[in-house]
Amino acid sequence: MPVKMSKLEERAIKLLMKHGEKGLLQSELWHKLGVTSREGSRIGIKLEKKGVVKRVREFANDRWTRRLVPLIKQVDVKVLNEAPCPSCVYEHVCGPNGDEYYRSCMLIEEWVLREMGRKLSHGASEPRAKSR
């Protein structure tokens, strides 16, 4: 179920996701958002209540503060561009509610293995030419 967020909360979570699992100190985030620390603290608390960030206590710059760590990740949908299903002749009947061709489908197996291989060797880098 999608989480409802204000524009400022959306900007905050996008900035946090750019910094990955490390997140940002709350003061760094408020600075990047251009809001006051009071307003920023409210955003952090709201995002934590919505379950999209974790506020971790941390000693930094000679004082105790909070680090905001995103609990959600950006999904790279580019990988779906090369999925075999949209152009497959069985696409209209293949699925859990129809014929289960996908259970023994060589095309889907090859695609999954190819994408896993790319991810393991290059992380989430640029797509490469097909190996077939």
Ligand code: SF4
């Ligand atoms: S899983 Fe295989 S058979 Fe099913 S739609 Fe995709 S490519 Fe076609």
